[in-house]
Amino acid sequence: MAQAEIELTDNGTRAESVTEFTRRVKRLLEGGIRPAWVRGEVSNVRAQASGHVYFSLKDAGAQLSAVLFRGDALRQTVKLRDGAQVVVYGEISVYEARGQYQLIVRAVVEDGVGRLQREFEALKARLAAEGLFAKERKKPIPTMPLTVGFITSPTGAAVQDFARIITRRGWCGRVVVLPAKVQGEGAALEMVAMLKLAAQLGIFDLLVIGRGGGSLEDLWAFNEEPLVRAVAGCPLPIISAVGHEIDFTLCDFAADLRAETPSAAAELITSHFVDCADRLRQGREGLVALVDGAVQRARAELEHARSRLRLLSPATQVEQGYLRLDDIANRLGSALRHAAQEKRRQVAEVRGLLERRSPERRVELESHRLLSLWKRLQAASPKSVLNRGFVIVRDQAGRPITRRAPLTPGQRVSTEFADGKVQVRVEEPGGTKSA
Known part of the structure; x- marks a missing residue:
């Protein structure tokens, strides 16, 4: 009997095929090992034309194959490179064709970011438990602030974007930049000092605190506890505008309102002003149209009154009398000419009737008839x-x-x-x- 036809081993157990065995391993691994965070060094990075990225995670004692599929790769902000220290989140999977297990990666963060993220979540939970982020503590944002203080770096792109937006929208208020570091050591304390200064000056209707986008480390100053508490305790209403739309800091939760970007904060501040300006422009246009209409109607009435006055003036009456006299004279002449023509026509008709009925005409006709009869009589004599x-x-x-x-x-x-x-x-x- 051929080797392929043997189904039982010597001890009587059934022999599994490679596929069956591998599938059993796959079910065991994928069902028994839950998704987890794994820390390691990136190596052997291979980006395929399909958009999938294959790489290995290793440390001093082991190596793990990993794959980041295209849909997940597009959502990552960390660029995979050989030698990078990362923390990845994923689930185990078995590639049956090679009998190889690998980690299907769903998220990638730099190793330092993982630590900061845990600190972020812990501090957020603690401050939230204190009620620091409660809605009851939020102050209303003024709809038409006249003076706005912007706590940020005076040399950053955020100031330029903010100024460009409010200038383009024609806002008539005043912006005062309160300079402070927004990144690195001491940045949080400088921004706390600017918050205190703004409250002491008493000239601001609204404060904005923020900066442009960056990594979690770049934005960490806005997650430090002293600054978060200072934002929550500031007597002035505050808009937090830190990073990009996907970036969240603890200041966003502590502030009275969060804007996705500094540009979005500028649009929020000027939105009511723009609406009022639009309504004012529409009202002005409507008022101009109303006044123009009233002026046109007044001019028409004035012209009508002028025309009536002109018609009622003695000179006009005399002119109208001349016109009526000429008209009557023309009509009288026309009537006389028509009557004379009618009489001439009647006379002509009577003359013709008389000519047809006069004795001379009849004698002439009878003479002709008699002559004709005479000729006929002569012809017959x-x-x-x-x-x-x-x-x-x-x-x-x-x-x-x-x-x-x-x-x-x-x-x-x-x-x-x-x-x-x-x-x-x-x-x-x-x-x-x-x-």
């Missing part, structure tokens, strides 16, 4: 017929003979030609003989 070569035969009584039947031989008849009459005798029907 016997004389006209005779002139065309015809002959009229008449009996002894002068009656016209229109048929041959009544004629008898020897009968005398009269024949009339165009140029005279001739007596003839009938010899036989169908012929005649001259007498």
Whole structure:
């Protein structure tokens, strides 16, 4: 039988595959070892194109493989480098393909920062238990401070940012810089002295204490107990503006209000002023528009009154009389011309009617008609017929003979030609003989 087909060992127990064994180790380690903080020296740092960072943690007695995945790496403020002393937080994991366990790192802080962080949390808990950070102790921040004291380093970028913001927003108050160290030995005591001086001067409506961003060590002066107690006990309202948005110090909790940055503090201080300035500008624009409208209406009313006065003046009345007289004269002339034209038209109509009905016209028409009838009568007269070569035969009584039947031989008849009459005798029907 082949070696791969053997399932039981000599003592009768089942043999596990490498994968099964490794998975059992993985479940045992990952389920039995809770996430923890581990201190050590960084070595063999390898940053991959994917964004993951692989490195080792070592001390004098051991070495531990570790990985910082891309999503966690982007959130870190500490740059991993060979030889750095760090404290990391993570959980154990087993990479089955190599049978290797490693630490999945979630957070990295420098070794000194870990100590400071523990001190920070301890002091915060103790002062909070005393009620130093209670909301009841907070003083209201004035909405329109006229004089603001800024406790900070006069050469730091925070002053420049603060001044640029309030200048850009057009704030009309006054800022007095109370110079003090904001980092290093003695910085906290200098800021405490400036707080006392500000309270003694009595000219400030509001105090700002702060500086630009930095590491936990750089900002540590704002976590020292004397300064935190001085901020909480200051009779003046205080805004704490230390570091960046992600930075928190104990002064932030002790102050009456926290601003994420010195620039944000400048915006907070000037916000109500800007709102009032905007409302004032809108009110001014509305008032100007209202006044302009009133002036325009007054001008219109004045022009209307001037026009009415001009219309009611004697000179205007006379001019209007002239205009009305000219208008009446024009209308009268037009009416007379129209009446004359109408009369001329009527006369022409009557003249035409008279011409159509006058005796002369009728006599003329009747004469023409009589002449026409005469011509027609002449055309139909016997004389006209005779002139065309015809002959009229008449009996002894002068009656016209229109048929041959009544004629008898020897009968005398009269024949009339165009140029005279001739007596003839009938010899036989169908012929005649001259007498």
